[in-house]
Amino acid sequence: MNSIGDDCNELKKQYDACFNNWFSERFLKGETDDSVCAPIFKVYQECVKRAMREQKIELREIETDYTTASEFDSNNSATGSSGKPQGSQHKS
Amino acid sequence: MVVTASTCRTETVFDYSWIHVVSAYWNRYPNPSSTHVLTEDTIRREVRDGKLYSRRLLSKTNPVPKWGARFYNNLPVKIVEDSVLDPVKKTFTTFTRNLGMKKIMKVDEIVVYSEQKDGRTLAVRRAYISSQVFGFSRAIRAFGIERFKSNGHKASNGFNYVLRRMFPQNQLAASSPTTSVNSQSAVANVTYSDMAVASASHSSSSSATEALKRTAKISYEFCKGHASKFAQLFSVKN
Numbered sequence: 001m002n003s004i005g006d007d008c009n010e011l012k013k014q015y016d017a018c019f020n021n022w023f024s025e026r027f028l029k030g031e032t033d034d035s036v037c038a039p040i041f042k043v044y045q046e047c048v049k050r051a052m053r054e055q056k057i058e059l060r061e062i063e064t065d066y067t068t069a070s071e072f073d074s075n076n077s078a079t080g081s082s083g084k085p086q087g088s089q090h091k092s
Numbered sequence: 093m094v095v096t097a098s099t100c101r102t103e104t105v106f107d108y109s110w111i112h113v114v115s116a117y118w119n120r121y122p123n124p125s126s127t128h129v130l131t132e133d134t135i136r137r138e139v140r141d142g143k144l145y146s147r148r149l150l151s152k153t154n155p156v157p158k159w160g161a162r163f164y165n166n167l168p169v170k171i172v173e174d175s176v177l178d179p180v181k182k183t184f185t186t187f188t189r190n191l192g193m194k195k196i197m198k199v200d201e202i203v204v205y206s207e208q209k210d211g212r213t214l215a216v217r218r219a220y221i222s223s224q225v226f227g228f229s230r231a232i233r234a235f236g237i238e239r240f241k242s243n244g245h246k247a248s249n250g251f252n253y254v255l256r257r258m259f260p261q262n263q264l265a266a267s268s269p270t271t272s273v274n275s276q277s278a279v280a281n282v283t284y285s286d287m288a289v290a291s292a293s294h295s296s297s298s299s300a301t302e303a304l305k306r307t308a309k310i311s312y313e314f315c316k317g318h319a320s321k322f323a324q325l326f327s328v329k330n
Contacts (some may be wrong), residue, residue, distance in 0.1 A: 067187040
Protein backbone atom coordinates (compact mmCIF):
# COMPACT_ATOMS: atom_id res chain seq x y z
CA MET A 1 0.00 0.00 0.00
CA ASN A 2 1.27 3.45 -0.87
CA SER A 3 2.09 6.27 1.45
CA ILE A 4 0.35 9.62 1.17
CA GLY A 5 3.71 11.07 0.11
CA ASP A 6 5.07 9.60 -3.10
CA ASP A 7 8.62 9.97 -1.86
CA CYS A 8 7.78 8.22 1.44
CA ASN A 9 6.90 4.86 -0.11
CA GLU A 10 10.30 3.31 0.35
CA LEU A 11 10.53 4.45 3.98
CA LYS A 12 7.03 3.20 4.65
CA LYS A 13 7.90 -0.19 3.21
CA GLN A 14 10.95 -0.45 5.44
CA TYR A 15 9.05 0.65 8.51
CA ASP A 16 6.10 -1.69 7.85
CA ALA A 17 8.48 -4.62 7.44
CA CYS A 18 10.21 -3.76 10.71
CA PHE A 19 6.91 -3.26 12.53
CA ASN A 20 5.33 -6.47 11.27
CA ASN A 21 8.30 -8.46 12.40
CA TRP A 22 8.42 -6.74 15.78
CA PHE A 23 4.67 -7.13 16.22
CA SER A 24 4.44 -10.87 15.65
CA GLU A 25 7.85 -11.96 16.89
CA ARG A 26 8.17 -9.72 19.92
CA PHE A 27 5.12 -7.76 20.98
CA LEU A 28 2.62 -10.60 20.75
CA LYS A 29 5.09 -12.72 22.69
CA GLY A 30 5.12 -10.36 25.62
CA GLU A 31 7.94 -7.97 24.82
CA THR A 32 6.89 -4.32 25.05
CA ASP A 33 10.16 -2.62 24.13
CA ASP A 34 9.49 -1.01 20.75
CA SER A 35 12.83 0.70 20.26
CA VAL A 36 13.94 -1.63 17.47
CA CYS A 37 11.87 0.19 14.82
CA ALA A 38 12.19 3.66 16.36
CA PRO A 39 14.97 4.96 14.07
CA ILE A 40 13.21 4.06 10.82
CA PHE A 41 9.88 5.24 12.23
CA LYS A 42 11.36 8.65 12.95
CA VAL A 43 12.63 9.13 9.40
CA TYR A 44 9.38 7.84 7.93
CA GLN A 45 7.37 10.21 10.17
CA GLU A 46 9.34 13.23 9.03
CA CYS A 47 8.57 12.29 5.44
CA VAL A 48 4.85 11.75 6.08
CA LYS A 49 4.45 14.96 8.09
CA ARG A 50 6.07 16.87 5.26
CA ALA A 51 3.70 15.29 2.74
CA MET A 52 0.73 16.10 4.96
CA ARG A 53 1.76 19.72 5.22
CA GLU A 54 2.18 19.92 1.45
CA GLN A 55 -1.28 18.46 0.97
CA LYS A 56 -2.70 20.82 3.57
CA ILE A 57 -4.05 18.07 5.77
CA GLU A 58 -4.96 19.65 9.05
CA LEU A 59 -2.45 18.44 11.56
CA ARG A 60 -4.42 20.04 14.35
CA GLU A 61 -7.25 17.60 13.89
CA ILE A 62 -4.86 14.68 13.78
CA GLU A 63 -2.70 15.51 16.78
CA THR A 64 -5.42 15.06 19.35
CA ASP A 65 -5.21 12.30 21.88
CA TYR A 66 -6.21 8.82 20.85
CA THR A 67 -9.89 8.12 20.66
CA THR A 68 -10.95 5.75 23.36
CA ALA A 69 -13.83 3.44 24.00
CA SER A 70 -15.31 5.69 26.66
CA GLU A 71 -16.74 8.03 24.04
CA PHE A 72 -18.67 5.19 22.52
CA ASP A 73 -19.64 3.23 25.58
CA SER A 74 -22.56 5.40 26.48
CA ASN A 75 -24.25 4.07 23.38
CA ASN A 76 -23.39 0.44 23.73
CA SER A 77 -21.89 -1.50 26.58
CA ALA A 78 -21.66 -4.90 24.88
CA THR A 79 -17.93 -4.72 24.27
CA GLY A 80 -15.05 -4.87 26.64
CA SER A 81 -12.43 -2.38 25.60
CA SER A 82 -10.61 -1.00 28.58
CA GLY A 83 -8.02 1.21 26.96
CA LYS A 84 -8.03 4.73 28.21
CA PRO A 85 -4.70 6.39 27.60
CA GLN A 86 -3.40 9.21 29.70
CA GLY A 87 -1.56 12.11 28.16
CA SER A 88 -0.57 12.33 24.53
CA GLN A 89 3.15 12.79 24.21
CA HIS A 90 4.80 11.80 21.00
CA LYS A 91 7.57 9.33 21.37
CA SER A 92 9.49 10.13 18.27
CA MET B 93 -27.56 22.70 17.78
CA VAL B 94 -28.58 19.14 18.44
CA VAL B 95 -27.03 16.66 16.08
CA THR B 96 -28.81 13.34 15.99
CA ALA B 97 -26.78 10.27 15.20
CA SER B 98 -28.03 7.04 13.75
CA THR B 99 -26.34 3.91 14.95
CA CYS B 100 -25.93 0.42 13.67
CA ARG B 101 -24.23 -2.70 14.93
CA THR B 102 -22.98 -5.84 13.16
CA GLU B 103 -21.15 -8.92 14.31
CA THR B 104 -18.80 -10.97 12.16
CA VAL B 105 -16.88 -14.10 13.06
CA PHE B 106 -13.54 -14.74 11.38
CA ASP B 107 -12.40 -18.35 11.15
CA TYR B 108 -8.95 -17.45 12.39
CA SER B 109 -7.38 -17.06 15.78
CA TRP B 110 -7.15 -13.60 17.30
CA ILE B 111 -3.37 -13.64 16.85
CA HIS B 112 -3.77 -14.23 13.12
CA VAL B 113 -6.48 -11.63 12.75
CA VAL B 114 -4.50 -8.87 14.41
CA SER B 115 -1.34 -9.79 12.51
CA ALA B 116 -3.19 -9.65 9.20
CA TYR B 117 -4.92 -6.41 10.17
CA TRP B 118 -1.81 -4.31 9.53
CA ASN B 119 -1.48 -5.90 6.11
CA ARG B 120 -5.05 -5.87 4.93
CA TYR B 121 -4.46 -3.31 2.18
CA PRO B 122 -4.38 -3.73 -0.69
CA ASN B 123 -6.99 -6.41 -1.28
CA PRO B 124 -9.50 -6.97 -4.09
CA SER B 125 -12.31 -5.37 -2.09
CA SER B 126 -10.35 -2.27 -1.21
CA THR B 127 -9.57 -0.66 -4.55
CA HIS B 128 -11.04 2.55 -3.13
CA VAL B 129 -8.26 2.79 -0.54
CA LEU B 130 -5.44 4.89 -1.99
CA THR B 131 -2.92 5.38 0.79
CA GLU B 132 -2.24 4.15 4.29
CA ASP B 133 0.24 5.61 6.76
CA THR B 134 1.07 5.10 10.41
CA ILE B 135 1.36 8.55 11.91
CA ARG B 136 1.71 7.68 15.58
CA ARG B 137 2.49 4.56 17.51
CA GLU B 138 3.53 3.71 21.02
CA VAL B 139 3.33 1.10 23.74
CA ARG B 140 1.65 2.25 26.95
CA ASP B 141 0.88 -0.01 29.89
CA GLY B 142 1.64 -3.01 27.74
CA LYS B 143 -0.87 -1.97 25.09
CA LEU B 144 -0.12 -0.91 21.57
CA TYR B 145 -1.65 2.41 20.50
CA SER B 146 -1.61 3.28 16.83
CA ARG B 147 -2.94 6.09 14.70
CA ARG B 148 -3.14 5.64 10.98
CA LEU B 149 -4.17 7.96 8.19
CA LEU B 150 -6.00 6.49 5.22
CA SER B 151 -7.14 8.16 2.06
CA LYS B 152 -9.89 6.92 -0.19
CA THR B 153 -11.04 7.75 -3.67
CA ASN B 154 -13.94 10.03 -3.98
CA PRO B 155 -16.63 8.71 -6.31
CA VAL B 156 -18.70 11.81 -5.76
CA PRO B 157 -21.78 12.47 -7.82
CA LYS B 158 -21.65 15.78 -9.68
CA TRP B 159 -24.21 17.37 -7.40
CA GLY B 160 -21.89 16.66 -4.46
CA ALA B 161 -19.38 19.13 -5.84
CA ARG B 162 -21.68 21.87 -4.61
CA PHE B 163 -20.91 20.83 -1.06
CA TYR B 164 -17.20 20.22 -1.27
CA ASN B 165 -14.20 19.93 -3.55
CA ASN B 166 -13.22 16.70 -5.13
CA LEU B 167 -10.19 15.63 -3.10
CA PRO B 168 -9.62 12.14 -1.73
CA VAL B 169 -11.33 11.62 1.61
CA LYS B 170 -9.03 11.31 4.61
CA ILE B 171 -9.83 8.92 7.38
CA VAL B 172 -8.13 8.63 10.76
CA GLU B 173 -8.00 5.27 12.47
CA ASP B 174 -7.00 4.95 16.12
CA SER B 175 -6.51 1.55 17.65
CA VAL B 176 -5.70 -0.03 20.99
CA LEU B 177 -4.39 -3.56 21.16
CA ASP B 178 -4.24 -5.42 24.45
CA PRO B 179 -2.15 -8.58 23.96
CA VAL B 180 -2.98 -9.91 27.43
CA LYS B 181 -6.76 -9.61 27.29
CA LYS B 182 -6.65 -10.30 23.57
CA THR B 183 -8.78 -7.38 22.54
CA PHE B 184 -8.16 -5.09 19.62
CA THR B 185 -10.33 -2.01 19.22
CA THR B 186 -10.28 0.30 16.23
CA PHE B 187 -11.92 3.72 15.97
CA THR B 188 -12.27 5.41 12.62
CA ARG B 189 -13.59 8.80 11.68
CA ASN B 190 -13.57 10.93 8.58
CA LEU B 191 -11.41 14.02 8.60
CA GLY B 192 -13.20 17.12 7.42
CA MET B 193 -16.62 17.27 5.72
CA LYS B 194 -18.17 16.35 9.02
CA LYS B 195 -21.14 18.62 8.49
CA ILE B 196 -22.19 16.66 5.44
CA MET B 197 -21.74 13.33 7.08
CA LYS B 198 -19.79 12.24 10.09
CA VAL B 199 -19.16 8.53 10.29
CA ASP B 200 -17.63 7.12 13.44
CA GLU B 201 -16.95 3.43 13.43
CA ILE B 202 -15.73 1.30 16.26
CA VAL B 203 -14.74 -2.33 15.80
CA VAL B 204 -13.78 -4.63 18.64
CA TYR B 205 -11.95 -7.84 17.76
CA SER B 206 -11.93 -10.38 20.56
CA GLU B 207 -11.27 -14.05 21.01
CA GLN B 208 -14.24 -16.40 21.17
CA LYS B 209 -14.35 -19.50 23.32
CA ASP B 210 -14.05 -21.68 20.22
CA GLY B 211 -10.81 -19.98 19.19
CA ARG B 212 -12.33 -17.91 16.41
CA THR B 213 -12.35 -14.15 16.38
CA LEU B 214 -15.45 -12.07 16.87
CA ALA B 215 -15.61 -8.60 15.36
CA VAL B 216 -18.32 -6.33 16.72
CA ARG B 217 -18.69 -3.28 14.58
CA ARG B 218 -20.72 -0.21 15.41
CA ALA B 219 -21.24 2.87 13.33
CA TYR B 220 -22.53 6.28 14.31
CA ILE B 221 -23.69 8.40 11.44
CA SER B 222 -24.67 12.03 11.74
CA SER B 223 -25.23 14.84 9.30
CA GLN B 224 -25.90 18.54 9.66
CA VAL B 225 -26.98 19.24 6.12
CA PHE B 226 -30.18 21.20 6.52
CA GLY B 227 -33.13 19.20 5.34
CA PHE B 228 -30.96 16.26 4.37
CA SER B 229 -29.82 15.01 7.73
CA ARG B 230 -32.40 12.32 8.26
CA ALA B 231 -32.19 11.12 4.69
CA ILE B 232 -28.44 10.91 4.73
CA ARG B 233 -28.42 9.11 8.03
CA ALA B 234 -31.21 6.76 7.06
CA PHE B 235 -29.58 5.66 3.86
CA GLY B 236 -26.16 5.61 5.45
CA ILE B 237 -27.54 3.04 7.83
CA GLU B 238 -29.17 1.12 4.98
CA ARG B 239 -25.84 0.97 3.23
CA PHE B 240 -24.15 -0.19 6.39
CA LYS B 241 -26.68 -2.98 6.80
CA SER B 242 -26.64 -4.18 3.23
CA ASN B 243 -22.86 -4.28 3.24
CA GLY B 244 -22.56 -6.06 6.54
CA HIS B 245 -21.51 -9.33 4.99
CA LYS B 246 -19.44 -7.94 2.15
CA ALA B 247 -17.43 -5.98 4.67
CA SER B 248 -15.27 -8.84 5.81
CA ASN B 249 -14.48 -10.24 2.35
CA GLY B 250 -11.37 -8.20 1.78
CA PHE B 251 -10.02 -9.00 5.20
CA ASN B 252 -10.74 -12.70 4.78
CA TYR B 253 -8.87 -12.63 1.48
CA VAL B 254 -5.79 -11.28 3.24
CA LEU B 255 -6.15 -13.79 6.08
CA ARG B 256 -6.30 -16.70 3.62
CA ARG B 257 -3.24 -15.42 1.80
CA MET B 258 -1.19 -14.84 4.93
CA PHE B 259 -2.27 -17.91 6.88
CA PRO B 260 -3.42 -20.54 4.36
CA GLN B 261 -2.85 -23.35 6.85
CA ASN B 262 -4.52 -21.76 9.82
CA GLN B 263 -8.16 -21.40 8.89
CA LEU B 264 -10.33 -22.92 11.58
CA ALA B 265 -13.22 -25.21 10.72
CA ALA B 266 -15.62 -23.10 8.74
CA SER B 267 -18.68 -21.90 10.51
CA SER B 268 -21.83 -20.71 8.88
CA PRO B 269 -21.82 -16.97 8.26
CA THR B 270 -22.86 -15.32 11.45
CA THR B 271 -23.14 -11.73 10.52
CA SER B 272 -25.97 -10.13 12.34
CA VAL B 273 -27.23 -6.63 12.06
CA ASN B 274 -29.04 -4.53 14.53
CA SER B 275 -30.04 -1.05 13.57
CA GLN B 276 -31.18 1.30 16.27
CA SER B 277 -32.11 4.30 14.26
CA ALA B 278 -35.59 5.52 13.69
CA VAL B 279 -35.69 5.86 9.94
CA ALA B 280 -39.39 5.63 9.27
CA ASN B 281 -41.63 8.47 8.20
CA VAL B 282 -38.87 10.61 6.81
CA THR B 283 -40.12 13.89 5.49
CA TYR B 284 -38.35 16.41 3.34
CA SER B 285 -40.51 19.41 3.86
CA ASP B 286 -37.62 21.87 4.17
CA MET B 287 -36.33 21.11 0.73
CA ALA B 288 -39.72 20.72 -0.86
CA VAL B 289 -40.87 24.13 0.31
CA ALA B 290 -37.71 25.76 -0.95
CA SER B 291 -38.16 24.23 -4.37
CA ALA B 292 -41.85 24.81 -4.59
CA SER B 293 -41.48 28.52 -3.96
CA HIS B 294 -40.02 28.84 -7.43
CA SER B 295 -43.07 27.35 -8.99
CA SER B 296 -45.94 29.57 -9.97
CA SER B 297 -48.19 26.62 -10.55
CA SER B 298 -51.68 26.96 -9.18
CA SER B 299 -51.47 23.41 -7.99
CA ALA B 300 -48.98 24.10 -5.24
CA THR B 301 -49.80 20.96 -3.35
CA GLU B 302 -49.11 18.77 -6.35
CA ALA B 303 -45.82 20.55 -6.99
CA LEU B 304 -44.89 20.09 -3.39
CA LYS B 305 -45.64 16.41 -3.50
CA ARG B 306 -43.76 15.98 -6.73
CA THR B 307 -40.75 17.85 -5.41
CA ALA B 308 -40.77 15.86 -2.23
CA LYS B 309 -40.82 12.64 -4.20
CA ILE B 310 -37.96 13.74 -6.45
CA SER B 311 -36.03 14.90 -3.43
CA TYR B 312 -36.59 11.61 -1.73
CA GLU B 313 -35.27 9.64 -4.69
CA PHE B 314 -32.40 12.07 -5.00
CA CYS B 315 -31.35 11.48 -1.40
CA LYS B 316 -31.84 7.77 -1.68
CA GLY B 317 -29.59 7.60 -4.70
CA HIS B 318 -26.76 9.57 -3.24
CA ALA B 319 -26.76 9.37 0.52
CA SER B 320 -25.59 5.79 0.31
CA LYS B 321 -22.60 6.98 -1.67
CA PHE B 322 -21.64 9.29 1.15
CA ALA B 323 -21.94 6.50 3.65
CA GLN B 324 -19.76 4.27 1.53
CA LEU B 325 -17.27 7.04 1.01
CA PHE B 326 -16.69 7.73 4.65
CA SER B 327 -16.75 4.17 5.81
CA VAL B 328 -13.61 2.05 5.99
CA LYS B 329 -15.24 -1.29 6.37
CA ASN B 330 -13.12 -2.93 3.71
